[in-house]
Amino acid sequence: MAYMLETIRFRRMAISREVVYNRSMEIQLTKLQRDIVIGTILGDGCIVLRYVNGILKIKQSERYKEYVLWLYGNLKDLCISLPKQRKDNKQWYFDTRSIQELTNFRYLFYPDGKKIIPKNISDLLTSPLSLAIWYMDDGTLDYRPKDHFAFYLATHCFSVKDTYQLVKTLRENFGVESTVFNNLIRGKRYSRIYIGTKGRERFLHLVKPYILNCFRHKLPPL
Secondary structure (H helix, E strand, O other): OHHHHHHHHHHHHHHHHHHHHHHHHHOOOOHHHHHHHHHHHHOOOEEEEEOOEEEEEEEEOHHHHHHHHHHHHHHHHHEOOOOEEOOOOOOEEEEEOOEHHHHHHHHHHOOOOOOOOOOOHHHHOOOHHHHHHHHHHHEEEEEEOOOEEEEEEEOOOOOHHHHHHHHHHHHHHHOOOOEEEEEEEOOEEEEEEEEOOOOHHHHHHHHHHHOOHHHHHHOOOO
8 A cells, every 4th residue: 555655646746847848948038038037047046956957046135125026026037936935145136947948948958067158148148137137136337426327237146258248248238338357356356347448338228217216326416
């Protein structure tokens, strides 16, 4: 009897996984959702494998609850459950379903398990929305009243070569001029993209319409 019950349980699990797999094959991301996914991958989001396909994981501090809810609002048909808040650190988070198209992004951006910039990034990073999401996640404003403003995009997790590839994409796809700063920290080089005088106005024009209220501190008070 115990053997029969265990066999039934495994069969049900197999059927359940098959249903999840088949459902994931049917889900297609819209262009808007694809642009959001690209921006989050470059920023704080990550794609991990669950069963046979990838899921997008989103999490932010309580300060950026508005952002999490906005992301969920645009991705909710890809999700099973609502955003939740952790009790310990108060982070807001949600995961998408396991989806085939996210699996493709997983293997593209994490070929060996570590996040990289794929060679075809210029074909993927084409939307100002993606750029704005990347900036909201990993960007900072360098502002001095009546004197100066510039933008940084943190690329610490990418190689210097990958960072230069992003600089090229910013120039060719968006007309944004930028440079790479390689900071030496504890004997290791960490890169950042710097958008100064030559590119800041164009960059601001592109991302400003998409910046949420919780990130207004990342825009110069012009």
